[in-house]
Amino acid sequence: MLAAAGKLATFISLPYHPVMAETLATLLAERLNETLAKSSFAGDLPEGFRAHVEQAQNRQFGDYQSNAAMILAKQVKKNPRELASEIAESFDGGTLCDKPEIAGPGFINFRITTDALAERAAILLNDPDHLGVEQATNPQTIVLDFSAPNVAKPMHVGHIRSTIIGDSLSRVARFLGHNVITDNHIGDWGTQFGMILWGWKNLLDEKALEADPIPELLRVYREVNAKTKEDESLREECKGQLVALQSGDKENLAIWEKCIELSKIGLKKIYDQLDVSFDHWLGESFYNDQLGPLVEQLVAENIATESDGAIVIFSDGTLSEKEDPFLKSEDGEIKPQPALIQKSDGGFLYATTDLATIDYRISDLGADALWYVVGVPQQLHFDQLFQISKRRGQKADLQFIPFGSILGKDRKMLRTREGETVQLADVLTESIERARKVIDEKNPDLSDGEKHEIATVIGIGAVKYAELSQFRMTDYIFDWDTMLALKGNTAPYLINAYVRTRAIFRKLGSDFAGIDSFTLTADAEKNLVLKLAQFGETVPTVLNDFRPNGLATYLYELATTYHKFWEACPVLREEGAVRETRLALCELTGRVLKCGLGLLGIRTTEKM
Ligand code: ARG
Numbered sequence: 009m010l011a012a013a014g015k016l017a018t019f020i021s022l023p024y025h026p027v028m029a030e031t032l033a034t035l036l037a038e039r040l041n042e043t044l045a046k047s048s049f050a051g052d053l054p055e056g057f058r059a060h061v062e063q064a065q066n067r068q069f070g071d072y073q074s075n076a077a078m079i080l081a082k083q084v085k086k087n088p089r090e091l092a093s094e095i096a097e098s099f100d101g102g103t104l105c106d107k108p109e110i111a112g113p114g115f116i117n118f119r120i121t122t123d124a125l126a127e128r129a130a131i132l133l134n135d136p137d138h139l140g141v142e143q144a145t146n147p148q149t150i151v152l153d154f155s156a157p158n159v160a161k162p163m164h165v166g167h168i169r170s171t172i173i174g175d176s177l178s179r180v181a182r183f184l185g186h187n188v189i190t191d192n193h194i195g196d197w198g199t200q201f202g203m204i205l206w207g208w209k210n211l212l213d214e215k216a217l218e219a220d221p222i223p224e225l226l227r228v229y230r231e232v233n234a235k236t237k238e239d240e241s242l243r244e245e246c247k248g249q250l251v252a253l254q255s256g257d258k259e260n261l262a263i264w265e266k267c268i269e270l271s272k273i274g275l276k277k278i279y280d281q282l283d284v285s286f287d288h289w290l291g292e293s294f295y296n297d298q299l300g301p302l303v304e305q306l307v308a309e310n311i312a313t314e315s316d317g318a319i320v321i322f323s324d325g326t327l328s329e330k331e332d333p334f335l336k337s338e339d340g341e342i343k344p345q346p347a348l349i350q351k352s353d354g355g356f357l358y359a360t361t362d363l364a365t366i367d368y369r370i371s372d373l374g375a376d377a378l379w380y381v382v383g384v385p386q387q388l389h390f391d392q393l394f395q396i397s398k399r400r401g402q403k404a405d406l407q408f409i410p411f412g413s414i415l416g417k418d419r420k421m422l423r424t425r426e427g428e429t430v431q432l433a434d435v436l437t438e439s440i441e442r443a444r445k446v447i448d449e450k451n452p453d454l455s456d457g458e459k460h461e462i463a464t465v466i467g468i469g470a471v472k473y474a475e476l477s478q479f480r481m482t483d484y485i486f487d488w489d490t491m492l493a494l495k496g497n498t499a500p501y502l503i504n505a506y507v508r509t510r511a512i513f514r515k516l517g518s519d520f521a522g523i524d525s526f527t528l529t530a531d532a533e534k535n536l537v538l539k540l541a542q543f544g545e546t547v548p549t550v551l552n553d554f555r556p557n558g559l560a561t562y563l564y565e566l567a568t569t570y571h572k573f574w575e576a577c578p579v580l581r582e583e584g585a586v587r588e589t590r591l592a593l594c595e596l597t598g599r600v601l602k603c604g605l606g607l608l609g610i611r612t613t614e615k616m
Pocket of ligand 1: 153155156157158193194195362365380382
């Protein structure tokens with residue numbers, strides 16, 4: 009069947025996964041296209057037409073469905089229902105599916121045979137590393153830019169989203185066989201350093217800094233920031249500190265370096281807790297030396313021009329007014345909206361650094377694709393960057409992967425009771441504490457060490473899952489009670505389903521011993537196998553528009569399907585092939601849940 013992969017490529021096309029061979033959906037589509045090619049109307053088919061088969065929305069009518077007849081009806085001059093019947097009549101499902109049925113205005117519905125399901129289950133069981141997920145045939149080198157907090161400022165909830173989404177995308181892309189390079193592009197050269205330097209010299213509490221650097225740096229930053237609001241001369245002094253730093257003042261450079269070092273230690277603690285890591289930490293300052301030459305080059309290439317003493321990039325007029333990020337409509341008029349890359353005082357900007365970053369990632373890191381997981385307010389910045397990169401003839405696939413806001417229960421931006429922005433570290437601590445309370449009540453007999461471990465996995469998992477189970481553009485409401493609930497679409501529910509798959513082997517007193525073939529007797533078993541087999545159809549779609557929430561939904565459905573199986577099908581009370589099959593289904597479900605949660609960056613525990 010694998011030999012057909014090249015042919016399959018033409019009818020399932022995902023940008024980062026052109027071939028999805030060997031799933032039930034592609035096997036059915038292959039047969040459907042063979043049927044069409046042999047039909048009486050084969051000559052009337054649109055050039056290169058490929059029928060698709062999808063998972064059925066309503067399982068009442070079948071497991072998979074195709075709307076091919078509805079799409080083709082006009083072209084081949086037939087009524088869609090009649091056409092569907094004609095296709096169904098001549099469709100040869102082999103051992104894969106029963107004779108298709110027609111529903112609604114002309115859907116063709118397929119039901120997978122019990123034999124084919126049993127065969128799928130065996131294939132999955134023999135594929136413990138990939139569980140039916142095919143590797144991409146076009147592995148790309150992808151530089152993934154996410155998290156990227158600003159030094160000496162706290163990592164706030166906006167960075168939570170970037171960190172969690174970015175980490176999950178990196179895991180999925182790696183699992184599919186791509187070469188992923190993660191880079192934490194921290195803001196380590198921003199204007200905040202003017203204030204931090206002044207604060208360091210005048211307000212710093214050395215003891216507090218030693219004990220816990222990030223909160224102390226933050227306190228200093230906030231205090232100076234507040235003071236400058238009322239004090240014009242202090243603002244000038246801070247600016248002076250920044251200029252001294254930028255022109256290489258030894259003392260200021262030493263303080264700056266110390267700040268970065270301390271901040272990194274603090275950040276790493278949070279990343280460890282989150283189980284997130286980066287291949288590189290190439291912050292903004294890494295590109296300082298390249299900014300001057302880059303601006304010169306852009307001017308020489310006629311991409312940038314001087315305007316009022318500054319260097320800017322204007323529209324080149326190749327895009328329509330609506331699409332052109334260098335134009336804006338204001339008071340009913342179209343006006344230029346240039347990108348500023350060097351100020352008239354010689355200073356460089358966020359955009360200049362990002363242009364240098366693109367160069368480095370393409371030429372030094374060998375990137376085919378650059379993905380940025382950054383909040384939606386930076387849309388314009390990235391639209392302009394990507395356009396400039398195109399104008400420079402760079403070929404890398406550039407993807408801006410934005411996300412919305414996190415709201416409090418009052419549907420306003422999430423804030424602490426004191427009205428300040430919520431810090432990621434505090435969110436994690438509180439989540440773990442809350443999970444611990446639930447475990448203390450539910451399972452008081454566990455050891456303290458076990459309780460701590462479980463509370464950490466669930467607390468962190470709950471925060472991540474609340475994020476990843478939503479479409480990233482949705483403004484989601486941060487609510488502890490829903491996040492940590494044991495029922496519903498939550499991390500605790502999913503982890504609990506996994507724990508259940510493990511509990512049975514503890515009861516059995518041994519690990520899963522293997523099985524030669526599956527004997528499927530109950531509907532609940534067949535439903536479960538079908539769901540398990542769809543893991544391979546689900547994972548590649550995550551990179552299609554960058555939606556980990558599709559995987560989350562799948563895992564939730566798998567957990568509920570398993571739950572129903574658990575209720576309907578006794579395992580240890582059975583004997584022989586039925587018992588063996590059910591044990592194997594528990595094992596397989598456990599593997600898929602663990603692997604799928606792992607792709608979301610969520611760990612599992614054996615007990616809870
Ligand atoms: N440091 C920026 C911020 O906190 C995010 C950086 C995103 N990455 C980039 N290459 N611009 O807003």
